[in-house]
Amino acid sequence: xxxxxxxxxxxxxxxxxxxxxxxxxxxxxxxxxxxxxxxxxxxxxxxxxxxxxxxxxxxxxxxxxxxxxxxxxxxxxxxxxxxxxxxxxxxxxxxxxxxxxxxxxxxxxxxxxxxxxxxxxxxxxxxxxxxxxxxxxxxxxxxx
Numbered sequence: 351x352x353x354x355x356x357x358x359x360x361x362x363x364x365x366x367x368x369x370x371x372x373x374x375x376x377x378x379x380x381x382x383x384x385x386x387x388x389x390x391x392x393x394x395x396x397x398x399x400x401x402x403x404x405x406x407x408x409x410x411x412x413x414x415x416x417x418x419x420x421x422x423x424x425x426x427x428x429x430x431x432x433x434x435x436x437x438x439x440x441x442x443x444x445x446x447x448x449x450x451x452x453x454x455x456x457x458x459x460x461x462x463x464x465x466x467x468x469x470x471x472x473x474x475x476x477x478x479x480x481x482x483x484x485x486x487x488x489x490x491x492x493x494x
Contacts, residue, residue: 352380353458357486359387359447360422367425369462369491374429383433386426387450388418389443411440444479456486462493 356373360366370384377384393410395403405413415438422436439446451459463477481488 352382354380354382355454355456356382356384356458356460357387357447357451357454357456358384358460359389359443359480360425361443362388362418362421365464365493366462368493369460369489370425370429372491373460373489374432377433378431381433383435384429385435385437385450385454385456386422387437387439387447388422389439389441389446390414390418392440414438414440444476444483447476447480448483451484451486456484458489459484459486460489460491462491464493 356377358367358369358373373384376382393407393414395407396405396410398404418438419436422438426434426436437450439450447459450456459480461477461480463474477488477490481490
């Protein structure tokens with residue numbers, strides 16, 4: 351079976367989009383859609399030193415969503431011949447990645463992992479949690 355819906359969570363760190371070097375050509379060949387996802391922490395009201403609310407949480411959420419969508423669409427612009435969607439969610443990253451995969455019907459979740467310092471048994475909490483909870487297969491690509 352060929353995955354037609356591929357979810358790629360991105361943290362916004364250097365190298366986390368490395369998995370796209372493998373996913374994008376494959377997605378292009380089979381006509382798959384790649385959904386780029388960023389999960390941001392839930393914002394709180396911004397309060398000045400004097401205790402006045404400077405920005406409400408929903409305003410900050412809108413600002414952060416626009417900022418991260420701009421980042422995701424910037425990455426999408428580097429990919430050719432691939433159907434791309436971009437989504438920003440707020441909350442716990444492992445929970446939100448799994449929830450997005452389920453809600454969208456992802457057939458594959460593709461993530462970049464860094465070279466482990468202490469062997470493969472020390473994979474990050476996020477990768478372990480997503481791998482255990484997601485019903486779709488999780489592809490781990492070792493970045494630099």
